[in-house]
Amino acid sequence: MGGFWSHVVEPGFFQSQTVQVALLVGGVVAAISAVVGVLTVLRGQSFAGHALGDISATGGSGAFLLSINPLFGFLGMGLAAAGCMEAIGVRRVRGRDVATGIVLGAALGVAALFLYFDTTFHSTSGAAITVLFGSLFVVSSSTVPAIIACASGALVVVLVLYRPLLLSSVGDDVAAARGVPVRVIGGLFILTMAVTVALSAITIGAILSTALLIGPAATALRMTRRPVTATATAVAIGVAATWVGCLLAYDSFYWPPVNHGWPVSFCIVALVFVFYLAVDLVRSFRLRRTNLPADKSNGAVVRAHPLDTLSTGIEAASASGSE
Amino acid sequence: MFAGFMINTWIVASIVAIVAGVVGFFVVLRGSSFAAHAIPNASFAGAAGANLVGASSIGGLLVFAVAGALGIALLSKRGRRDVATALAIVLMLALGALFLSFSTEYAAETYSLLFGEVLGVSSSELAPTVVLALLAVAAVATFWRLLLLTSVMPELAEARGVHIYRVELVFLLIVALVTSLSVPVVGALLMFSLMIGPPAAARSFTTNPFVAVVLAVSLALTTVWIAIAVSYMTTWPIGFFVGVLGAAFFLTGRAFAAWRGNRAHPRAARHSQVVAA
Numbered sequence: 259m260g261g262f263w264s265h266v267v268e269p270g271f272f273q274s275q276t277v278q279v280a281l282l283v284g285g286v287v288a289a290i291s292a293v294v295g296v297l298t299v300l301r302g303q304s305f306a307g308h309a310l311g312d313i314s315a316t317g318g319s320g321a322f323l324l325s326i327n328p329l330f331g332f333l334g335m336g337l338a339a340a341g342c343m344e345a346i347g348v349r350r351v352r353g354r355d356v357a358t359g360i361v362l363g364a365a366l367g368v369a370a371l372f373l374y375f376d377t378t379f380h381s382t383s384g385a386a387i388t389v390l391f392g393s394l395f396v397v398s399s400s401t402v403p404a405i406i407a408c409a410s411g412a413l414v415v416v417l418v419l420y421r422p423l424l425l426s427s428v429g430d431d432v433a434a435a436r437g438v439p440v441r442v443i444g445g446l447f448i449l450t451m452a453v454t455v456a457l458s459a460i461t462i463g464a465i466l467s468t469a470l471l472i473g474p475a476a477t478a479l480r481m482t483r484r485p486v487t488a489t490a491t492a493v494a495i496g497v498a499a500t501w502v503g504c505l506l507a508y509d510s511f512y513w514p515p516v517n518h519g520w521p522v523s524f525c526i527v528a529l530v531f532v533f534y535l536a537v538d539l540v541r542s543f544r545l546r547r548t549n550l551p552a553d554k555s556n557g558a559v560v561r562a563h564p565l566d567t568l569s570t571g572i573e574a575a576s577a578s579g580s581e
Numbered sequence: 582m583f584a585g586f587m588i589n590t591w592i593v594a595s596i597v598a599i600v601a602g603v604v605g606f607f608v609v610l611r612g613s614s615f616a617a618h619a620i621p622n623a624s625f626a627g628a629a630g631a632n633l634v635g636a637s638s639i640g641g642l643l644v645f646a647v648a649g650a651l652g653i654a655l656l657s658k659r660g661r662r663d664v665a666t667a668l669a670i671v672l673m674l675a676l677g678a679l680f681l682s683f684s685t686e687y688a689a690e691t692y693s694l695l696f697g698e699v700l701g702v703s704s705s706e707l708a709p710t711v712v713l714a715l716l717a718v719a720a721v722a723t724f725w726r727l728l729l730l731t732s733v734m735p736e737l738a739e740a741r742g743v744h745i746y747r748v749e750l751v752f753l754l755i756v757a758l759v760t761s762l763s764v765p766v767v768g769a770l771l772m773f774s775l776m777i778g779p780p781a782a783a784r785s786f787t788t789n790p791f792v793a794v795v796l797a798v799s800l801a802l803t804t805v806w807i808a809i810a811v812s813y814m815t816t817w818p819i820g821f822f823v824g825v826l827g828a829a830f831f832l833t834g835r836a837f838a839a840w841r842g843n844r845a846h847p848r849a850a851r852h853s854q855v856v857a858a
Contacts, residue, residue: 299661299664302661302663303663304615304661304663304664304666304667305614305615305618305663305666305667307667308615308618308667308670309618312770355612355613355614355615356609356612356614356777356781356831358614358615359614359615359617359618359773359774359777359781360777360778360781360827360828360831361828362618362774363771363773363774363777363778363823363824363827363828364774364824364825364827364828365824366770366771366774366820366824367771367774367820367821367822367823367824367825367827367828368821368824368825369696369770370695370696370697370768370770370771370818370820370821370824371817371818371821373692373696373818374696374817374818374821377692463678468667468670468671469668469671469675471667472664472667472668472671473668473671476660476661476664476667476668480660520679520682521675521678521679521682523675523678524675524676524678524679524682527671527672527674527675528672528675530671531668531671531672531675534668538659538660542659
């Protein structure tokens, strides 16, 4: 048994300070991402969440250029972009998609320029890859307090605004009718999302931060429809994927094809994705056995619209008719 | 700027702009910006993989772009579309990171794949680009009515017996085609900017679909030409100019729509904004 464990956990895993920092930071970020992620998925703002990750990369590359702490670059740019999206109109569902795309496009253009300057003036040709793909194993222990402070701040905002946020994800009209200040709540949420995504971008890289935000939350919402249970499940999935991902990346130094490790970001994302697929397959298998129509929305109860249930009913009818 | 070695770039970039304008009109109309952003990113992983095994990079782009399109379509059949797209893009990018980590001397090429490269077009890439572009435009022309109907009135299309899912699949495959021919020039991260900025601006100026497509193509051509010219003179990355010009056109279009709306019917102004959005 001892021999087996020394194969699973390579010697020195828990002793290495790099690994300790990675586990701590990864766990904190995965947890807050999962909490914010459940609300993001319920509110249908996955694109905004992904875009904020990419955009904060612009700040990261700018910070590289000015040689300031990348955390502030990521955070500052993410918050600015969230403000822009809110101003152009991410609130309306139809215009949201294009507004997000335009802000994202402009920010990525600026990122291209910053990275070009990075490579030209600082001759750090690896800057693009570091900023975009990142690695948990290069987080310096000096940024840990700042990361934990930001995560706690985001958590407090979500907890305080939990009920109105949930209510307005059912529909802005319903929430407004109940006296919820929909715009303020929506604006605060997108700022919180920007902070969360910036933290995630620092740890697993800007364009992969979406994985921790959306993956565990979407998986959890497939397993349960109760928001609080889903949040707890998402946190568990996110933290587990991050820690197991770290372990795999650490072990992968001894894997083919070359004797240098697999990227830790890849390991985490692969785990998140595999877990989502597994839960999805199990769920659809069970639905088929109980002969219920598979509904197409994650966390449908909160979002269910009379027309949706109607169309599901029609699908079910036509499906049973064709059989 | 118009020297011999630049001719290919001008030709390919113009083809890219035309196709991006045509397909981009439907991207904006259908609200598929996220998919249009995700598929080029997926194809980036393909290029990295192709480089690793020594295959042609346009082949890698095509295979992974199509895989990304199919992945989004399959996942969104079983869950929410934006969640499915997010998961697909993340998985593809992670694969890209994995492939990159296996190869050693790829940083500069990665950068040009992500952000575009003016001088990156060789004569051997010309023929496949033209073929892919013709395929994409032919596909849009063939499915023109179906695409319009399912974009604007999905319920009516469904009532008429149109398979919305199949149309969506065809559309995503068209985006994949466009992607694999455009990424070498404009870059994976900025490709979608060309597909969204000009068409979204065009929609603010007209409601006629055909006029909007023509206008979107002209704006996309303008964007690309200016981007190449300035990029050539400054040696700054072409993606920067594409991204910023796209946003500038969009803002101009929105400002125009708001101004016209306010002048014509103060009361209808809010309505026209909703429609334009």
